[in-house]
Amino acid sequence: MKVLVTGASGYLGGKICHALLAQGHTVRALVRRTSNLDSLLSVINKAEEGSLDLAYGDITDYKSLLFAFSDCQIIFHVAALVEPWLPDPSKFISVNVDGLKNVLKAVKETKSVEKIIYTSSFFALGCTDGGYIANETQVHHDKYFCTEYEKSKAIADKIAMQAALDGLPIVVVYPGVIYGPGKVTAGNVMAKMLIERFSGRLPGYIGNGNDKFSFTHVEDVVCGHIAAMHKGRAGERYLLTGENASFKHLFDAAAVITRTRKPWFHIPLWVVEAYGWVSVFISRITGKLPVISPPSVTVLRHQWAYSCEKAKVELGYIPRSLSEGLGEVLPWLKSLGLIKY
Numbered sequence: 607m608k609v610l611v612t613g614a615s616g617y618l619g620g621k622i623c624h625a626l627l628a629q630g631h632t633v634r635a636l637v638r639r640t641s642n643l644d645s646l647l648s649v650i651n652k653a654e655e656g657s658l659d660l661a662y663g664d665i666t667d668y669k670s671l672l673f674a675f676s677d678c679q680i681i682f683h684v685a686a687l688v689e690p691w692l693p694d695p696s697k698f699i700s701v702n703v704d705g706l707k708n709v710l711k712a713v714k715e716t717k718s719v720e721k722i723i724y725t726s727s728f729f730a731l732g733c734t735d736g737g738y739i740a741n742e743t744q745v746h747h748d749k750y751f752c753t754e755y756e757k758s759k760a761i762a763d764k765i766a767m768q769a770a771l772d773g774l775p776i777v778v779v780y781p782g783v784i785y786g787p788g789k790v791t792a793g794n795v796m797a798k799m800l801i802e803r804f805s806g807r808l809p810g811y812i813g814n815g816n817d818k819f820s821f822t823h824v825e826d827v828v829c830g831h832i833a834a835m836h837k838g839r840a841g842e843r844y845l846l847t848g849e850n851a852s853f854k855h856l857f858d859a860a861a862v863i864t865r866t867r868k869p870w871f872h873i874p875l876w877v878v879e880a881y882g883w884v885s886v887f888i889s890r891i892t893g894k895l896p897v898i899s900p901p902s903v904t905v906l907r908h909q910w911a912y913s914c915e916k917a918k919v920e921l922g923y924i925p926r927s928l929s930e931g932l933g934e935v936l937p938w939l940k941s942l943g944l945i946k947y
Contacts, residue, residue, distance in 0.1 A: 613685030620645030665705035782820035782847035815854030
């Protein structure tokens with residue numbers, strides 16, 4: 607098959623390209639002229655002629671999508687703006703919402719497309735406050751949003767499901783908190799937190815440890831995407847999540863693996879939020895995005911626990927445990943010189 611991947615230069619998109627090529631598919635990677643292609647260079651250098659080609663474009667540019675989608679049977683729409691805070695929040699709508707609209711419109715015009723795999727986010731389903739574990743039947747309440755990113759993904763989710771009702775062959779997947787070797791980006795939040803923890807800039811637990819997230823290794827998410835291409839039913843939603851745990855549990859597990867001391871105190875969320883406001887102020891001056899921002903702290907005030915049973919049954923999805931995943935991530939960060947233990 608000829609498969610197109612949007613966001614191919616990103617943390618997740620690049621790994622999906624690798625996996626598709628390993629299965630013998632012809633891959634067209636949609637990238638911008640300004641994209642950092644480090645995640646694709648090894649593929650570009652080793653791939654046989656015709657197995658991988660670059661299509662220059664942008665999901666906000668409808669005409670570039672029409673050209674890129676031509677002759678493709680499968681579209682992986684992975685591209686997204688993943689940040690907890692931006693000085694210009696309108697970018698979340700233009701990329702995550704309008705970008706999806708452009709992709710769907712281009713698919714309608716491209717007669718060769720047989721299936722779309724759309725990468726959504728657990729945020730699109732909403733929080734799970736109260737201690738329960740949600741599945742694919744949950745619909746975002748739309749009463750409030752912790753971040754503009756969450757809002758944009760919730761809006762896009764409804765657009766995707768309406769497209770399914772209209773007959774488009776779309777499969778929606780919802781990764782959890784993605785982590786693992788690769789790029790240290792906003793989408794790899796665990797790596798950033800571990801770097802802060804082991805550098806001494808984050809000496810304690812964040813909050814009381816009541817938060818809950820579904821941590822998912824990036825390689826498992828990639829396998830889930832590929833399985834969705836082969837086995838996913840059009841119009842269905844699949845949670846590609848993993849072990850549900852708090853960041854306190856994460857730090858404790860990391861301490862056991864590295865044989866280092868566990869944090870011995872908790873940092874109140876109001877203190878972290880105050881630091882976030884200072885970071886945002888500095889960011890507006892320097893232009894460098896903050897590691898912690900007030901919306902990030904708002905996320906930590908809620909729970910985000912999900913079940914991936916449907917993906918296990920229908921897709922053969924098998925996520926690894928958090929301790930197993932950390933056993934890979936920590937030595938990787940150490941090898942890069944980003945942490946010491």
